Amino acid sequence: MSPAASPPGPRGIDNNLTHYGDRGFAAYLRRSFTKSMGYTENSLARPTVGIVTSESGFNNCHRQMPELVRAVERGVLLAGGLPVAFPTISLGEPFLYPTSMKFRNLMAMDVEEMIRAQPVDSVVLVGGCDKTVPAQLMGAFSVDKPAVQLVTGPMMTGSYHGERLGACTDCRRFWGRYRAGDVSIEQIGAVEGNLATTSGTCAVMGTASTMACLAEALGVSLPGTAAIPNVHADRLRAGENSGALAVELARTGVPPSAVVTEESVVNALRVLLATGGSTNAVIHLTAMARRLGLGFGARELNELSDTTPVLVDLKPSGEHYMEDFHRAGGVPAVFRELGELMNLDCPTVTGRTWRDILADTDPWRDERVVRPLGAPVSPVGGIVxxxxxxxxxxxxxxxxxxxxxxxxxxxxxxxxxxxxxxxxxxxxxxxxxxxxxxxxxxxxxxxxxxxxxxxxxxxxxxxxxxxxxxxxxxxxxxxxxxxxxxxxxxxxxxxxxxxxxxxxxxxxxxxxxxxxxxxxxxxxxxxxxxxxxxxxxxTPATPERGYARLYREHVLQADQGCDFDFCLPVAAEV
CATH class of the missing domain: 3.50.30.80 (IlvD/EDD C-terminal domain-like)
Incomplete structure (x- = not known):
């Protein structure tokens, strides 16, 4: 078969040929340069799985990413695909001025255009820190090429004077005590060194953990993986399995739009409410859904909130931490307990429905962390x-x-x-x-x-x-x-x-x-x-240019997900 021919199924390295006015030459040149990296014909004949990485020295949540990416690569190879990792910008929450939210849409554009432009049959999106998961999914949804979300996972807890600590609810609690004069400068310094002691996202149901749970509820990540701690061996196994799944998706061609539906968006909202999840998730889920021409309004949110109890006893709405949630059964335990309140026949990226998944999942859960429907943390949802x-x-x-x-x-x-x-x-x-x-x-x-x-x-x-x-x-x-x-x-x-x-x-x-x-x-x-x-x-204090100007001129309001007006589907209403 000539280099310019289009094989059936995955096109691998021959995807998206660079424009030179001669497709045969473009394929020949690409393969020539690809071979300079040591690839064999056997490698180049396989489905190409792009691994979207977001590692940075300014992102503590992603410190373990190189090892996680190697696990994804292993899964791709074992399933018969060719893994190719590539970087995008990284959003480390405490390191960005004026706020990481300003750059969520920039990262979404980066992810979208790199998936669209490069020769990949499917992608694994690897990220965790707050705005990263929504940015990756916004970009992937716009391209609508087969994709699997893999989160980095939460930190483990630390301790101070026998008290269990986790970023960042306990950060705020101790800072409030310091401002009130109840904690000394020496004590707050000691607490500072014990709040975040491992790699990973915040140890509580903050935005990063909430978005991980919502990605799982939407069906775009492997079931049971949202709450696995960053340093747990199961996190690496999730990486390997995500890589293998991406190869299968490359062969079947199932896009996000075939998985994420109006019903799965409702599932995500139910999980948000039942976990006492982050308010930021309302903005992010709005933006993600609108990229696929979907959405929800205030009335729907309130109706769901009034009929969805808070079941997960985690900080900041309860007492426990994400590592406890993982041990308690994670998102599948929430689906199981909510039962027919959920749309259990929604598809997932695995090709199986939630009903199928729950039938094969251990029904045990720790009721101290994931409460029974009849004895919830709160009888109504966390957000209104x-x-x-x-x-x-x-x-x-x-x-x-x-x-x-x-x-x-x-x-x-x-x-x-x-x-x-x-x-x-x-x-x-x-x-x-x-x-x-x-x-x-x-x-x-x-x-x-x-x-x-x-x-x-x-x-x-x-x-x-x-x-x-x-x-x-x-x-x-x-x-x-x-x-x-x-x-x-x-x-x-x-x-x-x-x-x-x-x-x-x-x-x-x-x-x-x-x-x-x-x-x-x-x-x-x-x-x-x-x-x-x-x-x-x-008016801005100084004249704006570049991205700052683009952002100010095109960002939408909170009820529209703070997306850019020009990033919505053409038929969507701004």
Whole structure:
């Protein structure tokens, strides 16, 4: 067979030939240079499996990735494929300025274009840290080439003075105690060295772990693999099995769009709610689903939340850690306990339905970690969507990690106009604030500041020192999935584009009702119109170019997944 011929089934190294105006020459030249890397004809005749890697010296979550990638390569080879690893950018949550969220869409574009451009029949997406999994899946969904998601897995816990610790819920708990004066500078330093003691993602049900569980629930990763600790031998076996599966997918050609359906998106939402998962997952799942022309709204989220109990007793909504969740049975245990609430006949990337998978899965679970349906952590789901004149396009509250005593409340607004204003005044000794007030942060949304995890507004020092642990806080920002508190997030439209949040002033009254799913600014319409006439949008401090300019001009609001408008399917509504 000539180099330019198109073999049936996988095309391997002859995929996506470079344009020279002569396909035969393009195939001949590619094979010539491929052979310079030592490949044999036997290797080049196999299905090509791309391994999308995201290793970086600035990403602690991915420190074990070289070993994991070798396991994937082993699985591909044993199944008769040719593994070829290639890098994309890496998003290490604590290392990126101003926030990793700004670069999620950049990574999604990187993943999409490299899968689209390079000669691969299928891919294994290897990543873990918060924005990495959604970025990889957004890109892969847009290409719609066979793909398997493999997560790096969570850290193991550490300890301090006999107390078990895990990043990063315990990070925040100890920092709050330090701010309140209960923990010394020496103690916080010692805690710092014991919070994250292994490679892997955060040890609790933060965003990284939540997205791993959602990928499994969507059916795009191997069942039972989301919660395997990073340093566990099962993680490497998951890598080998993912590589073998990718070879099978290369041969069958089953794309993500044949696996991810409206029903599997509902499954993912149920798992999000039942695990007490991260609020960030609402944004990410929205963006991922929209890449395939799917989606869900606030009403659907709330209906599912009201009928899905929180079953998983993990921090920040409970007491345990991801390693406990793995030992307790992981995502399959949640599917089994939710039973017919789930769409068990949804396909998965394995070619088997969830009903088939559960029939072959050990039914044992640790009921201390994955509670029975009749004895849940909470009878209703972890997240609710709010709306009202302060959030016309919606807002989010994680009720499973909040103080229910504040769910029906009204308070005086204490307003911070920006992140800089918040940093300057939150600990001021003369800050006019009381425990019943509502802290309001503006101009921290997608357009203004790329939506950092600043929604976890600290308790003002004057109140923390008096023992105040929680109060109502609200903003157009996000918060870490590891955080807790009565915090209203993702208010849309954001202040920077003229949303009603921009019009809130010190002393205004705001009413929060979780029961009614409402967030109301108690100011007359006439007064709000007067304020709007005086409002002007903020402008960047310095002229923007390159990606920063592209981001600001094209990012969508939180209720639309903060994706870029030009990355949606042509038929999708922006």
């Amino acid at each position: 969507s709010l709306a009202g004149n302060l959030a016309p396009s919606g807002a989010i509250l994680k009720r499973s990690a909040a103080d229910a005593r504040l769910f029906e409340s009204e308070g005086r607004a204490v307003v911070f106009e920006s992140l800089a204003d918040l940093a300057e005044r939150i600990d001021a000794p003369d800050l006019d604030v009381e425990p019943g007030d509502f802290l309001v942060l503006k101009n921290a949304g997608p357009v203004a500041e790329a939506m950092p995890e600043a929604g976890y507004i600290p308790i003002p020092k004057v109140l923390a020192e008096k023992g105040v642990k929680d109060m109502v806080r609200m903003s157009d920002a996000r918060m870490s999935g590891t955080a807790y508190g009565t915090i209203v997030l993702h208010i849309a439209p954001e202040a920077a584009v003229g949303g009603p949040l921009a019009l809130v002033r010190d002393g205004d009254r705001i009413r929060l009702s979780v029961r009614d799913r409402s967030l109301e600014l108690l100011v007359s319409a006439a007064e709000l119109e007067r304020r709007r006439a005086q409002w002007a949008p903020p």
